[in-house]
Amino acid sequence: MANGGAFRHQPRPPSTGTPIADSRPSPNSTPSGPTTMQNRSHAVMAQRVEPVESADDFPTPPWATRALFEHVLGDKAALSSQTCLEPACGAGHMAKVLEEYFGEVHASDAFDYSYGKVRDFLTRPYPANAFHWVITNPPFRLAEAFILRASNVAQRGVAILARTVILESVGRYERIFRDMAPTKFAPFVERVPMLKGRLDPKATTATAYAWLVWEKGNRTGPQLIWIPPCRKRLERQSDYPDPRTSPTFDDSPLASSQPKPTASGDEGRAAEMAAGGFAGAPGGE
Numbered sequence: 001m002a003n004g005g006a007f008r009h010q011p012r013p014p015s016t017g018t019p020i021a022d023s024r025p026s027p028n029s030t031p032s033g034p035t036t037m038q039n040r041s042h043a044v045m046a047q048r049v050e051p052v053e054s055a056d057d058f059p060t061p062p063w064a065t066r067a068l069f070e071h072v073l074g075d076k077a078a079l080s081s082q083t084c085l086e087p088a089c090g091a092g093h094m095a096k097v098l099e100e101y102f103g104e105v106h107a108s109d110a111f112d113y114s115y116g117k118v119r120d121f122l123t124r125p126y127p128a129n130a131f132h133w134v135i136t137n138p139p140f141r142l143a144e145a146f147i148l149r150a151s152n153v154a155q156r157g158v159a160i161l162a163r164t165v166i167l168e169s170v171g172r173y174e175r176i177f178r179d180m181a182p183t184k185f186a187p188f189v190e191r192v193p194m195l196k197g198r199l200d201p202k203a204t205t206a207t208a209y210a211w212l213v214w215e216k217g218n219r220t221g222p223q224l225i226w227i228p229p230c231r232k233r234l235e236r237q238s239d240y241p242d243p244r245t246s247p248t249f250d251d252s253p254l255a256s257s258q259p260k261p262t263a264s265g266d267e268g269r270a271a272e273m274a275a276g277g278f279a280g281a282p283g284g285e
């Protein structure tokens, strides 16, 4: 961590990214400036581009947050006496899952989604080590600034859900990863579809996501953890409150009546390769 913690080996000045004005518009207001290049089809492409002033509201499917606790972090029981800040909570799709594990969850967002407090995580002063954990899915263009800020605000650890391409780029290597490598890098082997402003269990995506975890006091090198197929087991019908997009799930923990995502985009191609007997084609992609 920046303040004498174990995250960072050699402190570097934080890059705060693009500052966001204090007066927050609703996330649904139309941003002035370039049009959002959002793919309106089910497939969300890897090179998603959001205008600078966009809220970048892409809710996390709840099963992908549960996967952090079920497959990446150890000692779930200890979390029930710990605090967690979700500093970019949006409509609360990740924060509600954090409440399943933590004793106390604080949720805030720079925009008003009628969930949590309205606070800009990058400009609001927080004391160092204010929460045991900081866990979120930040706007990708601000991910670097969120990681650096969270490393100061968290006492125990930081977990960030981001596109796997976050590991690439010389700039991010020099500003974060060289001196503050995550203690765990956990890519999903399944796709995690994220759509602008809504959850849709039928959506597919070309984008790969991973959890990046920094645990204070963990001095071992970065650990690579594949998050195994787990969507079927961790998804609940109550995760999708919109009956128009919510098919029927069996909410039991070992649910089996799970709708299969439509094979399209790269997932469809992988299925074609597998059907064609391509020796190296894994089950998913």
Ligand SMILES: C[S@@+](CC[C@H](N)C(=O)[O-])C[C@H]1O[C@@H](n2cnc3c(N)ncnc32)[C@H](O)[C@@H]1O
Residues within 6 Å of the ligand: 020, 027, 055, 056, 057, 058, 059, 060, 087, 088, 089, 090, 091, 092, 093, 094, 108, 109, 110, 111, 119, 120, 121, 122, 136, 137, 138, 139, 142
């Ligand atoms: C990708 S969405 C994730 C929402 C939520 N964490 C989830 O996973 O469902 C990113 C969120 O970051 C919020 N945001 C953008 N800039 C922010 C800032 N400077 N401080 C706090 N939240 C911010 C957006 O309003 C949006 O809700």
